[in-house]
Amino acid sequence: MVSNHSRRVDVYIVSQAVAAWCEFYEVDPGEKELEALAEAATQLYLDGRQSADDLATGLIGTYIGPWSLVINAPTSASVH
Numbered sequence: 001m002v003s004n005h006s007r008r009v010d011v012y013i014v015s016q017a018v019a020a021w022c023e024f025y026e027v028d029p030g031e032k033e034l035e036a037l038a039e040a041a042t043q044l045y046l047d048g049r050q051s052a053d054d055l056a057t058g059l060i061g062t063y064i065g066p067w068s069l070v071i072n073a074p075t076s077a078s079v080h
Contacts, residue, residue, distance in 0.1 A: 007046060014041045017055030024060050033069040 018037045022029060029037070037059060044058040063069060 009042050009045050010050070013050065013052045013055065014038055014045060016052035017041045017044075017059055020052065020056035021059040021063065024056070025065055027066040029066060029069060033066070036069055037063065 015038070018034060018041055021037055040062065041055045041059055044055050049055050049058055
């Protein structure tokens with residue numbers, strides 16, 4: 001059995017899916033948001049969604065709009 005971590009991910013397909021998400025929501029996300037989308041798309045890819053359309057559909061359904069990518073500020077415990 002092959003583990004998910006040893007499978008290759010098609011970066012082009014992942015990037016197409018992320019671009020489709022951006023186009024669908026008409027946003028230009030920052031670097032952190034793009035990284036979060038790419039990570040989510042990569043996991044969807046490893047879970048079996050291996051076309052750009054399937055990945056984009058998964059992203060659009062999971063991350064509904066740019067506000068869903070807002071990264072929380074650090075906690076006060078991590079600042080001290």
